[in-house]
Amino acid sequence: MPKKPEKITLNHDFAFTSDAHLDEQIAAFRxxxxxEHQQILAMxxxxxxxxxxxxxxxxxxxxxxxxx
Numbered sequence: 001m002p003k004k005p006e007k008i009t010l011n012h013d014f015a016f017t018s019d020a021h022l023d024e025q026i027a028a029f030r031x032x033x034x035x036e037h038q039q040i041l042a043m044x045x046x047x048x049x050x051x052x053x054x055x056x057x058x059x060x061x062x063x064x065x066x067x068x
């Protein structure tokens with residue numbers, strides 16, 4: 001049976017004022033990472049670091065090359 005590839009993760013801390021603000025920051029971070037590294041980030045875990053801080057763990061997924 002083939003072995004699953006090891007899960008690659010990336011942690012990033014965010015400071016926010018509201019849930020909507022946090023969602024915007026996460027979306028911007030994911031888009032910037034994808035543009036720079038050609039990798040997709042999928043949220044894996046979220047841990048509170050206090051009332052206005054959170055650490056988000058993302059799974060790194062290699063972007064498949066486009067056919068064409």
